[in-house]
Amino acid sequence: MFQKDKSVIQLQLQKNREAPGKLSRKNEDDHCQFHPNQLLEFTHIWKVSRQCLSTVIKKYDFHLKYLLKNQQYTDDVIEEIKNICSVLGCVETKQITDAVNKLNLILQGKTKSFHHDSQTSVKGFIEKVTTELSTSIYQLIDVYCHSFYADFQPVNAPGSISSVNPGLHSHLSFTVYAVHNIPEAWMGSYKVFSFSCWLTYAGKKLCQVRNYRNIPVKKLFFFLVNWNETINFPLEIKSLPRESMLTIKLFGTDCATNNADLLAWTCLPLFPKKKSIFGSLLFSMTLQNEPPIELIAPGVWDGSQPSPVTLQIDFPAIGWEYMRLDPEENRTCLEEPTKECLKHIARLSQKQSPLL
Structure with a gap:
C-alpha cells in the first residue's frame, strides 16, 4: 500500500522477464555499498x-x-x-x-x-x-x-561574488556574466556567440532584450563565452506577475552562412517559492530546440542539476520576494464596481493584460 496525500494506491509486484534488470535487486547487493549515482549517466x-x-x-x-x-x-x-x-x-x-x-x-x-x-x-x-x-x-x-541540488553545504560562506549596480534595484536588472564549458564542436562551427533575454507570462511575451555584442570563445581552464553584460528591463519588479518567467537563449554565428543559430536555452521563475533570486547563480542550459512559449511556466525546465553547458548570472545582492497581501478582515460591505471601472477592466482584458 502506498499513500500519497489523501489518496491510497495499491501496488502489486509482477514477474516480467522481458523488463531490464538494471534496477532489480540481486543477492550480492546485500554485501556491497551502493550509491544512487551508480544508476545515473554522466555522473561526473x-x-x-x-x-x-x-x-x-x-x-x-x-x-x-x-x-x-x-x-x-x-x-x-x-x-x-x-x-x-x-x-x-x-x-x-x-x-x-x-x-x-x-x-x-x-x-x-x-x-x-x-x-x-x-x-x-x-x-x-x-x-x-x-x-x-x-x-x-x-x-x-x-x-x-x-x-543546484547537492548532498553538501558550506558553513559560514564568505560574501557573495555578485557585482550588480545597487542603483538599479527598482527595475528588473541583472548581469549575464558567462556561459561555461562551451563544447569544442561549437568552436569549429561558430565564430562568435550572443544571447537574448525575454520575459513571459501565461504564454505571452512581456518584454525582450537582445544582446548584439558578439563575443568569441575564451580559453581559461575551460572554454567559455564571457559577456559580463548588464541587462535592464524597462519594467519595475513590483509590477511583474508572480508567475513571470525569464528565458535566456544562446546563439552562435555560423562561420559558413553567418546566420545566428539557436544553440541552447534556459528559463527560470523570477519569484520561486522555495528560494529567493539574489547574488550569483548558475543555471543549466538545455541543448534542445526552440522552447515553446506557451509551455514556459514554473517547472517546465528542471535546473536542479547542472548540464554540460552552464549559464552564470549575477543578480542584485538583495533578493526580491513576492509578497502576498493578507485579505482585509472587515469586508462585509462589498460594493459593485462602477460602470467606468467595468469599462476599464474590459479594455484591459481586450489587450490581454498579464496583470489580470
Missing part, C-alpha cells in the same frame, strides 16, 4: 557528491601546504584548482581566474610585489594570494549549492 556532470568534492579539496589542501612551506610547485596547486572547478560543473569565476593569474606570476618570476632576494616578501605574497584563492573556491562552492 549530473551529480556532485560530497565524497567526490572532498577528494579533490584534500588534494588541493595538500599541495597548498607544500607551496606555503617551500614556495615552489605552483603548477600542482593550479592543477588541483582546475579539478575542483571541473567537479563543480566546469565553472571558473572571475575571482578564481584573478587569483590563478597571480599564482602564475609567482611561477614566472615576473611579479613586482616582492623582491626576489627577500624570502619573507615572497612568503607573504604567496600567503595573500592563496588566501584569496581559497576564499574564491569557497564562494564557488556556495554558489553551486545555492543553484
Whole structure:
C-alpha cells in the first residue's frame, strides 16, 4: 500500500522477464555499498557528491601546504584548482581566474610585489594570494549549492561574488556574466556567440532584450563565452506577475552562412517559492530546440542539476520576494464596481493584460 496525500494506491509486484534488470535487486547487493549515482549517466556532470568534492579539496589542501612551506610547485596547486572547478560543473569565476593569474606570476618570476632576494616578501605574497584563492573556491562552492541540488553545504560562506549596480534595484536588472564549458564542436562551427533575454507570462511575451555584442570563445581552464553584460528591463519588479518567467537563449554565428543559430536555452521563475533570486547563480542550459512559449511556466525546465553547458548570472545582492497581501478582515460591505471601472477592466482584458 502506498499513500500519497489523501489518496491510497495499491501496488502489486509482477514477474516480467522481458523488463531490464538494471534496477532489480540481486543477492550480492546485500554485501556491497551502493550509491544512487551508480544508476545515473554522466555522473561526473549530473551529480556532485560530497565524497567526490572532498577528494579533490584534500588534494588541493595538500599541495597548498607544500607551496606555503617551500614556495615552489605552483603548477600542482593550479592543477588541483582546475579539478575542483571541473567537479563543480566546469565553472571558473572571475575571482578564481584573478587569483590563478597571480599564482602564475609567482611561477614566472615576473611579479613586482616582492623582491626576489627577500624570502619573507615572497612568503607573504604567496600567503595573500592563496588566501584569496581559497576564499574564491569557497564562494564557488556556495554558489553551486545555492543553484543546484547537492548532498553538501558550506558553513559560514564568505560574501557573495555578485557585482550588480545597487542603483538599479527598482527595475528588473541583472548581469549575464558567462556561459561555461562551451563544447569544442561549437568552436569549429561558430565564430562568435550572443544571447537574448525575454520575459513571459501565461504564454505571452512581456518584454525582450537582445544582446548584439558578439563575443568569441575564451580559453581559461575551460572554454567559455564571457559577456559580463548588464541587462535592464524597462519594467519595475513590483509590477511583474508572480508567475513571470525569464528565458535566456544562446546563439552562435555560423562561420559558413553567418546566420545566428539557436544553440541552447534556459528559463527560470523570477519569484520561486522555495528560494529567493539574489547574488550569483548558475543555471543549466538545455541543448534542445526552440522552447515553446506557451509551455514556459514554473517547472517546465528542471535546473536542479547542472548540464554540460552552464549559464552564470549575477543578480542584485538583495533578493526580491513576492509578497502576498493578507485579505482585509472587515469586508462585509462589498460594493459593485462602477460602470467606468467595468469599462476599464474590459479594455484591459481586450489587450490581454498579464496583470489580470
